[in-house]
Amino acid sequence: MISLLDYGAGNVRSVRNAIHKLGFQLTEITKPDDILAAERLIFPGVGAFGAAMSRLAALGYLEPLRAYLAAGRPFLGICIGLQCLFEGSDESPDVPGLGLIPGRIRRFDDGRLSVPHMGWNGIRRERDVPLLADYDGEKLYFVHSYHAEPTPANDEWILATTDYGVRFVSAVQRGQVAAVQFHPEKSGAAGLRLIERFLTGDRGPSRPSPGVAARRASDSPTTRFAKRIIACLDVRANDAGDLVVTKGDQYDVREAGEVRNLGKPVELAQRYYDEGADEIAFLNITGFRDFPLADQPMLEVLRRTSENVFVPLTIGGGIRAFTDADGRHYSALDVADEYFRSGADKISIGSDAVATVEQVLARGGPDGTSAIEQIATVYGNQAVVISIDPRRVYVDASEASRPGVIETALPGPGGERHCWFQCTVKGGREGRPVDAVTLARICEWLGAGEILLNSIDRDGTGSGFDLELVKAVSDAVSIPVIASSGAGGVEHFAEVFARTDVEAALAAGIFHRREVPIAAVKAHLRSLGIEVRH
Structure with missing residues (x-):
């Protein structure tokens, strides 16, 4: 027995x-x-x-x-x-x-x-x-x-x-x-x-x-910690009501009026596991907000994926308090609990984290009621990932001293040499007054265990990770940071690991379309002496 x-x-x-x-x-x-x-x-x-x-x-x-x-x-x-x-x-x-x-x-x-x-x-x-x-x-x-x-x-x-x-x-x-x-x-x-x-x-x-x-x-050989390569699956319902993996450019997932369909989430997750992904992240980018919690489609995706995929699974999107169409209220902890029980190892909080940080700044400190604090208390810091969606805002030299402003090697449209990274909500459609560095620091203070750092400016461009953004955030916190948005080739993964202290790098479209295989990324990193899992 x-x-x-x-x-x-x-x-x-x-x-x-x-x-x-x-x-x-x-x-x-x-x-x-x-x-x-x-x-x-x-x-x-x-x-x-x-x-x-x-x-x-x-x-x-x-x-x-x-x-x-x-x-x-x-x-x-x-x-x-x-x-x-x-x-x-x-x-x-x-x-x-x-x-x-x-x-x-x-x-x-x-x-x-x-x-x-x-x-x-x-x-x-x-x-x-x-x-x-x-x-x-x-x-x-x-x-x-x-x-x-x-x-x-x-x-x-x-x-x-x-x-x-x-x-x-x-x-x-x-x-x-x-x-x-x-x-x-x-x-x-x-x-x-x-x-x-x-x-x-x-x-x-x-x-x-x-x-x-x-x-x-004696001085026995030390074990070596590996950099992680993460496959990300943006999941939503298409116009026919089917659950699909899609990918946007600057967060626009439509092409010729239709939602891009790059595969089914469970099947793609299995493929990435077989190809050597170190983790798999599901981001729910559709509006399953009025469903009773037990009927959330992503719960079934997690259950089925976890039957055959034995690497960590992260789920993001909708991890917040809500009331369903039947009038039943769920706390963020209730939602997180259901996802954990369905196979998630970590949950990712996005827009709700921005609102939380704005409230903390307004009242001068936490009050223990945020989803970050509640989930971290019950499940541990390592279970809470903060997904940040920032965009560059260029300013002139007179604003160089404001919080979060950096001197950039990538001048703005008017030749500006300073910028800050504005946090956004609602899929990047709405900017908020808090910057990415401040958000990351406060979320760490509240109990988050990891940062998933996206970039609206680089998303879908294939031009490489925004190294200035990645370095600014990773230097500001002591929790792990995942670099996301912009990878277009194996050299971009090597570049972000060589020039910043991030522990992981994430990609989506280039993996979905088989433009850059995960095995090729790892082989390139290994050739440069960067430790990865075989």
């Missing part, structure tokens, strides 16, 4: 789908007694340490879970499922963990690196066991702001470590109890292989390999 401990923490649908994809049946934990009845227990989770432990306590799961672990029965923890095994976390200082492994969970504090640690990284095997056999050189997907520290007290547990500014624990095992900080259900074929080994009982002894102690004491 394989049992899943689903306590309501983010996207566990992908774990279910991975298990089913491997040909195994799954039993859900619905009451405390089910934990002790399990033969193999999987504890996945994303979000905040304190929220996870509080939820386990409220459901009455803590004591049977402790008893199951104390008996050394087959267990696989994922992400928060690893962190909760420790004594406590700096994320929630007053909340005790399960206390099975000595030590506390600490926040990454290297100011040179973005936090969360979000993306594909390697692991350094510290013990030779079948669970992680042949994983040298593999990239696995991580998304977390807090990490377990390796110490002499927990040395016997350490199965693998990873480097991100510091060396941290990325996998533990003692006997039949194991846990990983990365997400195997989001790590493609490599992750599915690990899950299958756990399910089949192919685990082996957890004795140190010969020479492990000496290797730890």
